[in-house]
Amino acid sequence: MAIVMITGASSGFGAATAEIFAQNGYRLILNARRIERLETLKRMLSETYSADVLLLPFDVRDKDAVATAMDTIPASWKQIDVLINNAGLAAGRDLFQDGLVDDWEAMIDTNVKGLLYVTKHAVSGMKERKSGHIINVSSLAGQEVYPMGNVYCATKHAVTALSKGLRMDLLPYHIKVTNISPGLAETEFSMVRFKGDEAKAKAVYEGFDPLQAKDIADVIYFAASRPQHMNLEEITILPTAQSDSRTVVRG
Ligand code: NDP
Ligand code: 8X3
8 A cells, every 4th residue: 555644734735635645545644743633633534534544743844853753654654655745834924124034934944944854754765666756835936926925935936946856856766746836725824824813814815716725635636646657747726716926806
């Protein structure tokens, strides 16, 4: 049975992606920081799909915690076939000149450095086996920049660049790399971005039908389930009401 590892599986895209892979018989390694959330998800996946789930809670920003967790994965779980680098966040939406250094660091450390730490560990087994698939969750913000998106957009541009670089460097090892770039999707993303301000978070999705987590999960699974000779390298997914980062038709 193939093994998928998903970072940021405690909510949003990650949780929905865990469900569709469970439904399709994968064994799942699920990561995030909120252990209770992961335990609830594991229970649901086991009861509903008889899924085999290994929880691997750690903070992707913590280089040593990543190394310890990845090195101590039991032998029967070591062969990660698909790695989904999904853990990420936006912290704040401020003019550059008003931005908080702590927010910048949280985004850079999670979205870029965390992805690198996890991938470095997962890739060594893939390289030995000459097979594997890395799916990076970037964003439309990895293709475009919008006002007050400065550092978040920079981190997602970095993810998109890393997807390209990984694809080139891992080519001799038959490892696929897919970059997924969603537009506006209603998850906990905006609650995190606006630090629990529900009114601000809700306003982001008002007056149109945003993407839902399951929409992204379906596309991720589609990419992961293509035949070996075929790699979907870049997939951009927008709500029908959105044409680019700055244009959404509401009402
Ligand atoms: P959510 O906030 O719902 O989910 C984010 C997930 O990332 C959570 O499971 C969270 O878990 C995890 N996470 C955050 N920080 C860390 C960390 N330091 N270590 C481990 N896990 C972490 O948002 P989405 O599902 O929307 O976001 C998933 C990805 O999609 C992100 O990379 C985001 O940038 C990207 N994205 C989102 C879009 C949107 O509009 N929603 C559009 C385009 C891209 P926990 O807090 O338990 O650690
Ligand atoms: C999340 C979508 O438009 O808020 O990556 O940057 S957006």
